[in-house]
Amino acid sequence: MSKSFYIETFGCQMNAHDSEKVVGTLESQGYVQTQVEDEAGLILYNTCSIRDKAEQKVFHRLNEYKRLQGEGKKFAVIGCVAQQEGERIFDKAPYVSIVAGSASYRNLPAMLARLERGDSRITGLDDKQTTETFETPFVARTNQHRGYITIIEGCDKFCAYCVVPYTRGNERSRSAASVLEEARRMADAGYTEIQLLGQNVNSYRDPSRQKTFAELLHAVATLPGIRRVRFTTSHPRDFTRDIVDVIDATPSLCDHVHLPVQSGSSDVLRKMDREYTRDWYLERIAWIKSAQRDISITSDIIVGFPGETDADLEQTATLLDEVGYDAIFAFKYSPRPNTPAISMADSLSDEVKSARLKVLLDRQREIQRVNYDRHRDQVMELMIESHNTQRNQVVGRSTQNKTVNFTTSQPILPAIGSYQTVRITQAFPNSLLGEAVL
Ligand code: 5AD
Numbered sequence: 001m002s003k004s005f006y007i008e009t010f011g012c013q014m015n016a017h018d019s020e021k022v023v024g025t026l027e028s029q030g031y032v033q034t035q036v037e038d039e040a041g042l043i044l045y046n047t048c049s050i051r052d053k054a055e056q057k058v059f060h061r062l063n064e065y066k067r068l069q070g071e072g073k074k075f076a077v078i079g080c081v082a083q084q085e086g087e088r089i090f091d092k093a094p095y096v097s098i099v100a101g102s103a104s105y106r107n108l109p110a111m112l113a114r115l116e117r118g119d120s121r122i123t124g125l126d127d128k129q130t131t132e133t134f135e136t137p138f139v140a141r142t143n144q145h146r147g148y149i150t151i152i153e154g155c156d157k158f159c160a161y162c163v164v165p166y167t168r169g170n171e172r173s174r175s176a177a178s179v180l181e182e183a184r185r186m187a188d189a190g191y192t193e194i195q196l197l198g199q200n201v202n203s204y205r206d207p208s209r210q211k212t213f214a215e216l217l218h219a220v221a222t223l224p225g226i227r228r229v230r231f232t233t234s235h236p237r238d239f240t241r242d243i244v245d246v247i248d249a250t251p252s253l254c255d256h257v258h259l260p261v262q263s264g265s266s267d268v269l270r271k272m273d274r275e276y277t278r279d280w281y282l283e284r285i286a287w288i289k290s291a292q293r294d295i296s297i298t299s300d301i302i303v304g305f306p307g308e309t310d311a312d313l314e315q316t317a318t319l320l321d322e323v324g325y326d327a328i329f330a331f332k333y334s335p336r337p338n339t340p341a342i343s344m345a346d347s348l349s350d351e352v353k354s355a356r357l358k359v360l361l362d363r364q365r366e367i368q369r370v371n372y373d374r375h376r377d378q379v380m381e382l383m384i385e386s387h388n389t390q391r392n393q394v395v396g397r398s399t400q401n402k403t404v405n406f407t408t409s410q411p412i413l414p415a416i417g418s419y420q421t422v423r424i425t426q427a428f429p430n431s432l433l434g435e436a437v438l
């Protein structure tokens, strides 16, 4: 078998970062990555099952793979669909050799050794209840300036609609010392931005009891060389006031909190098992707004959860107004296997869900128009992400995670990963336009 591999990744940032660790692990075993599927001896799919379209995409791609069969190629399905579907994947696609969920990645070298011996039907599905995390020195990060660090894996919240506790297993945190060591190594390698990751990042509990989540944020953000630290995703239930205090006290912690609310109706929140009410959520928002820093707030929303009424939807719409989010990611409810909500009648048609989604997105667009307009004439620092040579613009990101396109009179464009101060000249609902301040 050729030791070249091709990997494709679906889903969230956790999956994107898992893939960086999987790539690093494969490379440590002598494998070489190729960007060309047809050239690979081993093809891996890191899959997502958060909503049904994500999962359908995988099976669609697996079918396309059929044309590559018989050429000595091996296939691995890893990630959330792998954990969810398990050995059924071998029945649907017999040419797949490895099916592994994220809680088993630390066993990848052993799985690869079995693959090389010619084994088929190799599974890594058995350890959903584990205390171990996937820590590896072999991380093939795709960006040289900003990078992810997983601080907590899995989720214990069991929201009624969510597949994650079943695909990623129970919650387990890495020790603060190990997180800090990885952050220090990244700083030494030239990284200036770190994003701390977890399905439920602020439920972090240092197993060595050295640091709270807020203290860990502070420790990472004050490492020499680190200019920006972000964290995602926060659960309102675990959002404590000291997180706001530490942002206020630590300039390199970014002005952004992603705090998914899911619904503005306390009735729907109860049915979702979110363990908070609208008022309880708004109290956390008030803490964030009382900060001295201008902290941007973003959210995830689900429309069309079983039993959601027009009045419930209106509650979500008024919550959007009240919070004044800078961005929302809104989704139509999708019934997921194994979850409690699968047994609730999913009585709303797709048309109704789409119409409700549109109501919220239209409302949110107006909110963003106003929010983004406030930035006009402001001066802000950006991390440079890319160059848009066609438009003669540079693309950067603000501490609030907003995209800014800007022009510069300098003959040499600022380098990717460097920082540049700009003045904002124009605002749109999703981005800003500016010019470099030299
Ligand atoms: N249907 C629709 N959206 C979902 N999400 C999670 N599970 C579902 C589901 N079954 C959304 C939530 C979560 C985001 C990552 O995906 O809004 O915050």
Ligand code: SF4
Binding pocket: 010, 011, 012, 013, 014, 015, 047, 048, 049, 050, 079, 080, 163, 164, 167, 168, 199
């Ligand atoms: Fe998708 Fe959730 Fe798995 Fe991330 S954790 S890949 S969003 S199912």
